[in-house]
Amino acid sequence: MAFFFEAVCAVRSLFSSDGELDFNYNTDGYEGDGGEDGKSQDGSETLPFIDESPTMSPQLCAPQGPDGETVLPTPLLAGGDIEKGMEMKRLVLSGFLASEEIYINQLEALLLPMRPLKATATTSQPVLTIQQVETIFYKIQDIFQIHKEFYDALLPSIQQWDEKVTVGHLFQKLASQLGVYKAFVDNYKVALETAEKCSQANSQFQKISENLKVKGPKDSKDCTTTSSMEALLYKPIDRVTRSTLVLHDLLKHTPKDHPDFPLLQDALRISQNFLSSINEEIDPRRTAVTTPKGEARQLVKDGFLVEVSESSRKLRHVFLFTDLLLCAKMKKTAVGRHQQYECKWYIPLADLTFQTLDDSDACPSIQVLPEHEIEEMKIKISVLKNEIQKEKKAPKGQSRVERLRKKMNEQESWLLLHSPTIPFRIHNKHGKCYLFLLSSDYERSEWRESIQKLQKKDLQSCMLSSVELQVLTSSCFKLRTVHNIPVTGNKDDEETPGLYGFLHVIVHSAKGFKQSANLYCTLEVDSFGYFVSKAKTRVFRDTTEPQWNEEFEIELEGSQYLRILCYEKCYDKSMLNKDDNEIVDKIMGKGQVQLDPQTVQSKNWHMDVIEMNGIKVEFSMKFTSRDLSLKRTPSKKQSGVFGVKINVVTKRERSKVPYIVRQCIEEVEKRGIDEVGIYRISGVATDIQALKSAFDTNTKDILVMLSDMDINAIAGTLKLYFRELPEPLLTDRLYPAFMEGIALSDPAAKENCMMHLLRSLPEPNIMTFLTLLEHLKRVAEKEPINKMSLHNLATVFGPTLLRPSESESTKGQHITSASDIWSHDVMAQVQVLLYYLQHPPISYAELKRNTLYFSTDV
Numbered sequence: 001m002a003f004f005f006e007a008v009c010a011v012r013s014l015f016s017s018d019g020e021l022d023f024n025y026n027t028d029g030y031e032g033d034g035g036e037d038g039k040s041q042d043g044s045e046t047l048p049f050i051d052e053s054p055t056m057s058p059q060l061c062a063p064q065g066p067d068g069e070t071v072l073p074t075p076l077l078a079g080g081d082i083e084k085g086m087e088m089k090r091l092v093l094s095g096f097l098a099s100e101e102i103y104i105n106q107l108e109a110l111l112l113p114m115r116p117l118k119a120t121a122t123t124s125q126p127v128l129t130i131q132q133v134e135t136i137f138y139k140i141q142d143i144f145q146i147h148k149e150f151y152d153a154l155l156p157s158i159q160q161w162d163e164k165v166t167v168g169h170l171f172q173k174l175a176s177q178l179g180v181y182k183a184f185v186d187n188y189k190v191a192l193e194t195a196e197k198c199s200q201a202n203s204q205f206q207k208i209s210e211n212l213k214v215k216g217p218k219d220s221k222d223c224t225t226t227s228s229m230e231a232l233l234y235k236p237i238d239r240v241t242r243s244t245l246v247l248h249d250l251l252k253h254t255p256k257d258h259p260d261f262p263l264l265q266d267a268l269r270i271s272q273n274f275l276s277s278i279n280e281e282i283d284p285r286r287t288a289v290t291t292p293k294g295e296a297r298q299l300v301k302d303g304f305l306v307e308v309s310e311s312s313r314k315l316r317h318v319f320l321f322t323d324l325l326l327c328a329k330m331k332k333t334a335v336g337r338h339q340q341y342e343c344k345w346y347i348p349l350a351d352l353t354f355q356t357l358d359d360s361d362a363c364p365s366i367q368v369l370p371e372h373e374i375e376e377m378k379i380k381i382s383v384l385k386n387e388i389q390k391e392k393k394a395p396k397g398q399s400r401v402e403r404l405r406k407k408m409n410e411q412e413s414w415l416l417l418h419s420p421t422i423p424f425r426i427h428n429k430h431g432k433c434y435l436f437l438l439s440s441d442y443e444r445s446e447w448r449e450s451i452q453k454l455q456k457k458d459l460q461s462c463m464l465s466s467v468e469l470q471v472l473t474s475s476c477f478k479l480r481t482v483h484n485i486p487v488t489g490n491k492d493d494e495e496t497p498g499l500y501g502f503l504h505v506i507v508h509s510a511k512g513f514k515q516s517a518n519l520y521c522t523l524e525v526d527s528f529g530y531f532v533s534k535a536k537t538r539v540f541r542d543t544t545e546p547q548w549n550e551e552f553e554i555e556l557e558g559s560q561y562l563r564i565l566c567y568e569k570c571y572d573k574s575m576l577n578k579d580d581n582e583i584v585d586k587i588m589g590k591g592q593v594q595l596d597p598q599t600v601q602s603k604n605w606h607m608d609v610i611e612m613n614g615i616k617v618e619f620s621m622k623f624t625s626r627d628l629s630l631k632r633t634p635s636k637k638q639s640g641v642f643g644v645k646i647n648v649v650t651k652r653e654r655s656k657v658p659y660i661v662r663q664c665i666e667e668v669e670k671r672g673i674d675e676v677g678i679y680r681i682s683g684v685a686t687d688i689q690a691l692k693s694a695f696d697t698n699t700k701d702i703l704v705m706l707s708d709m710d711i712n713a714i715a716g717t718l719k720l721y722f723r724e725l726p727e728p729l730l731t732d733r734l735y736p737a738f739m740e741g742i743a744l745s746d747p748a749a750k751e752n753c754m755m756h757l758l759r760s761l762p763e764p765n766i767m768t769f770l771t772l773l774e775h776l777k778r779v780a781e782k783e784p785i786n787k788m789s790l791h792n793l794a795t796v797f798g799p800t801l802l803r804p805s806e807s808e809s810t811k812g813q814h815i816t817s818a819s820d821i822w823s824h825d826v827m828a829q830v831q832v833l834l835y836y837l838q839h840p841p842i843s844y845a846e847l848k849r850n851t852l853y854f855s856t857d858v
Contacts, residue, residue, distance in 0.1 A: 107236075110233070113212065117205075172267045174243065182274070209230070299319060300320045305436045316329055323459055324348045347426065350461040377418075378415065379830070419439055423436070499560070501625040502554065505619055506685075510617045510618070511615070513545070523563070524565070525561065527557040554682055632728070637696075662771070667714050674786055691713060727805045740753075755842075777837060801833060
């Protein structure tokens with residue numbers, strides 16, 4: 001009895017951390033609607049809930065005052081609130097009455113097979129013995145009778161409701177009959193064990209116990225649902241807790257001078273004393289399911305991870321307990337029902353090992369989607385966000401908002417499922433491999449460290465019975481700390497949308513290392529619900545106090561956090577994994593800071609320190625909003641190249657393509673074409689600024705600087721040059737025509753239009769564009785090595801080459817948010833560049849010689 005009931009009386013199911021009662025009120029009632037697996041509407045489980053919070057006593061006790069007296073809730077009513085309070089009281093009672101009807105139907109479903117089973121027990125072919133029947137169905141008839149009488153007495157009061165109606169005496173009587181529940185609880189464990197043994201021994205009883213028919217509520221369209229005997233036997237245990245919650249609700253909404261108040265107080269006192277008396281009989285060290293050593297099993301960590309199962313990606317909720325790892329999936333539920341979990345597998349931590357390089361072949365292979373599909377989905381989501389904001393302001397836009405939200409939720413869920421690529425492999429004692437994919441080495445490190453910390457204890461292997469496994473899986477619903485997948489649809493409208501723009505970060509130094517190592521840092525920011533690596537410092541060799549002092553410009557897409565990870569570089573080639581996504585460098589420390597808009601949006605640098613495992617990394621940051629960073633600002637000095645019209649630069653240089661473009665392309669093709677993420681990974685901002693200054697002043701040592709500079713800084717300089725042009729390379733004048741041309745459906749018409757637009761550009765613009773085009777195609781030829789496809793490169797360069805200095809489509813419009821600006825026309829800009837990248841080679845001579853079929857004046 002104690003083995004199971006302590007779970008039911010868990011503190012967490014009744015009390016919040018501050019000692020006040022904590023419950024979820026809803027007018028639909030406190031209990032279920034007779035679902036097929038016995039789950040209640042408010043999420044209560046089919047089997048006892050386990051309280052394993054390390055900060056809470058497993059004993060259930062009411063909040064107490066300084067004198068040790070139980071503190072009962074006081075009404076929240078005053079003056080004009082009384083009428084509202086009585087209405088709330090009626091709603092509470094109506095909900096509870098509805099759940100009583102369901103509860104009575106569940107008890108009736110249990111009693112239905114009891115009578116024929118008892119009748120056959122005395123025949124020559126009994127299904128069960130009399131003793132087995134009486135053990136399994138012990139006190140069910142009495143409990144049914146108590147609640148039937150309570151329901152019949154309460155129903156007229158609700159139907160003829162007014163402020164003078166009293167119900168306290170009914171709850172007082174109900175509480176006074178809790179002795180019957182005490183007897184039921186004492187027998188509960190034996191009843192379950194008997195039912196399980198009888199099911200194993202008798203197929204006829206097994207069939208009966210797995211398919212009990214529960215009548216639905218009177219106004220329900222579904223006449224009956226199916227439930228198991230095991231699930232229904234739990235219902236009386238859960239009911240005491242539910243009744244106690246209702247009594248607290250009723251007292252909060254009942255005036256002190258109402259006749260019900262003292263009666264409800266008395267009923268609550270009786271209920272709490274009953275629960276306390278049960279707990280006094282229980283060894284406080286025991287919980288509903290203990291570890292093999294008899295210790296309380298506690299939830300240490302949980303979260304949503306993508307599992308590769310049967311060659312496809314599945315979203316799982318993974319729970320790390322003190323002695324085992326459990327992988328669950330969210331079950332599909334009918335509309336209006338709450339979420340439920342189903343255990344897919346579990347591994348005792350004593351049997352869990354991490355991947356060794358030799359057995360990597362035994363694991364499922366990782367299929368990675370082309371990055372352009374991920375980028376395209378991001379753009380679609382951003383466009384939807386933009387549309388939702390516009391519809392919210394429209395007079396009759398609310399109905400469309402819900403449709404757009406649903407569509408965006410689907411696309412964000414798709415993104416969360418398909419974007420992770422970093423493998424996290426674990427094995428059980430039989431060598432079976434389970435593969436998860438994560439978006440960041442940060443998460444993988446956290447999971448691995450949490451498991452390894454627990455494995456340092458003297459763990460024993462365990463095998464859960466089916467009942468214990470169901471108990472544990474059921475408890476996950478209430479124990480979980482991560483409730484929703486991180487998509488916009490699960491966030492309140494008032495929540496901060498994050499920052500859009502550019503975050504400038506200087507990684508200064510680190511200290512706290514115990515021995516010399518080759519050290520570097522990576523920077524990550526969150527975007528669309530997951531984290532993305534954005535920058536990496538150079539490796540500082542053989543030191544305990546690296547001094548990087550490197551600045552990075554990181555693009556933010558609704559970001560709220562910055563992460564810094566510190567690694568020790570592995571130069572041992574034999575350690576390299578066959579899997580490109582496997583990071584073999586050792587994480588020395590990791591940490592994250594929230595990007596507070598008020599702090600980072602000031603014009604001054606904000607200095608901060610991240611502490612990680614005894615290591616301190618010092619860094620500074622400042623932020624430029626996207627509405628400012630998108631503006632093309634002409635340079636006041638026409639002697640340089642940045643911010644100066646391209647025809648001015650080429651005329652001064654007497655060249656067809658600016659020198660800066662030719663030199664950066666040459667250097668990237670010489671030593672950066674094999675670099676993973678070239679043009680996507682940020683270069684050090686100070687290096688980029690140094691190169692910018694050198695090109696602007698026409699420094700004689702520019703070639704030497706280029707040969708010595710980190711290749712990502714050179715790639716970043718080229719991007720910056722195009723971004724800072726006073727007008728885009730493809731010109732403001734032709735921008736609307738490019739947008740119209742890329743939207744044409746007929747391939748011949750599109751070809752005609754796009755080629756005509758290209759030849760309509762000024763000569764320096766055409767020559768520079770064609771030079772860049774051929775370079776990007778050569779970069780994409782190395783995609784297997786550098787991971788940069790034509791789609792990826794179009795995503796990086798499209799907005800830079802096309803974004804107008806003042807968008808024709810936004811003239812006279814007021815764009816209210818940075819995310820609107822970010823999403824505006826981005827997809828079309830990417831598609832324009834992609835069209836030319838996928839087109840057969842275009843020569844300047846051929847372009848000029850071609851007959852012009854497209855006659856519309858642009």
